[in-house]
């Protein structure tokens with residue numbers, strides 16, 4: 057999203073000036089903010105854009121993101137082969153739709169739906185769309201129930217923690233639902249069932265539970281929150297659904313901790329989202345949304361398109377989108393199986409724990425979350441103010457590493473932490489190099505502090 061004001065603030069040249077003879081394919085300036093009048097050779101356009109994008113960070117050194125940056129060449133090939141198919145065009149491309157249906161079944165089954173013939177789900181562009189669609193269905197169901205009981209249905213609220221991703225706030229604002237945000241506990245940075253309980257009433261459309269949180273990678277206590285809601289149903293007759301935001305853990309926990317009960321094995325868990333493009337190991341953008349039972353997705357929210365004479369229901373916010381990532385997800389599922397996903401997860405968890413151990417042993421960092429459930433390590437600086445993490449984040453960028461520094465949500469907002477997401481390509485060898493680099497960087501900013509030189513207060517990278 058860009059406004060004219062933002063463009064102007066950059067005070068950049070209005071033209072891309074290569075200078076005559078600099079680029080062998082190009083000898084004219086190119087307008088930056090106007091539609092060009094004339095044409096350009098394909099090679100010139102390619103080179104111009106290719107060179108400019110070299111300024112972006114190296115995705116493999118981006119330790120900030122959960123999002124996949126590498127896939128196997130065979131997956132890349134399938135992606136190229138399906139780029140030109142519009143996913144929504146089920147009439148033209150029924151086989152892609154068939155593959156989506158298989159994956160929805162596969163996901164429902166690994167999330168342990170109680171009835172293998174009664175669930176519903178869809179692919180989405182990511183977890184954000186899946187969260188919007190899941191919560192929208194719960195809002196609709198709540199309203200229908202209230203109207204049936206002849207009760208007012210104009211003040212819906214939703215209860216979730218301060219540890220949730222921005223997409224939850226987005227849902228509340230865009231769909232006009234009052235957000236009731238549970239403060240996180242000071243010592244462990246997730247929410248408590250008792251605090252959730254205090255915020256619930258008859259107008260609560262759903263309770264949000266996150267596995268693992270964007271801030272520290274920890275899990276909200278899903279088992280205990282479910283138990284509290286089951287009790288509430290028995291004692292007060294309030295039947296509040298849980299939506300589990302498993303954007304990151306949805307492709308980890310089923311393989312790494314199969315006995316951990318977080319999914320449809322818990323009675324009040326009615327919908328789950330996950331990001332295919334995080335630990336589903338597919339490039340962006342792909343997400344999944346699964347409802348425990350078919351009736352949870354109201355008929356009025358489905359739209360029907362023709363599909364080889366049949367009527368196919370769709371539940372999406374946008375219409376046209378690519379087919380490639382659904383195909384790529386299917387590739388990973390077939391290629392890796394539970395065994396392959398499990399091995400990759402174990403490797404990532406081992407490397408994350410190795411990183412946590414090395415950071416602790418250095419004496420320069422305090423590890424806050426050392427990869428308990430997902431391969432994320434969060435830590436704060438020792439022996440200096442925690443806010444120096446902003447300087448450190450900026451300084452290690454010199455070596456190409458992208459590691460965000462940010463402050464925690466309310467109740468712990470004075471603490472600035474840093475986060476590393478250990479993805480598959482971050483090997484133990486790279487952990488060694490990274491730790492050496494971050495220790496050197498820390499030494500250099502500490503020397504600057506003791507030498508009396510001022511460092512720029514830098515803003516942290518946004519949490520993604």
Ligand SMILES: *Cc1c(COP(=O)(O)O)cnc(C)c1O
Pocket residue numbers: 122181182183184185220221223266267268269270301302303304331342343520
């Ligand atoms: C990444 C993330 C999201 C948003 O997911 P997208 O797939 O990027 O839309 C939502 N919730 C959590 C917990 C996340 O980690």
